[in-house]
Amino acid sequence: QVQLVESGGGLVQAGGSLRLACAASGRTASTYYMGWFRQAPGKEREFVAAITLNGGNTYYADSLKGRFAISRGYAKNAVYLQMNSLTPEDTAVYYCAARQGSSRFTEALLGYDYWGQGTQVTVSS
DSSP states (O other), X not given: OEEEEEEOOEEEETTOOEEEEXXXXXXXXXXXEXXXXXXXXXXXXXXXXXXXXXXXXXXXXXXXXXXXXXXXOTTXXXXXXXXXSOOGGGOEEEEEEEEOSOSSOOOXXXXXXXXXXXXXXXXXX
């Protein structure tokens, strides 16, 4: 089992920045990817970004490239999401996820084995 705990969400004005953190614990040694997803009110959960814990390769949703940046902690049991130039459309619950089943990258929700509880990000106009 892997436990994921997100932090860093909150209320920010449009144009501002936030940095989310995800702390992983438990049996993390078999984790290939950690990723961020988000779910806005009335919408489906969508992929935001992912990173490989060993090589540090990063992947982004096309629409978010250049504004969001994912990184990993030195101990590889933490990942971060730096979000810049936020807009009200970025308002959502942001979830951290871990993929252990395969070394192949996927954006699909079903490809991730463990999920955090989520952290709310609200961007005011």
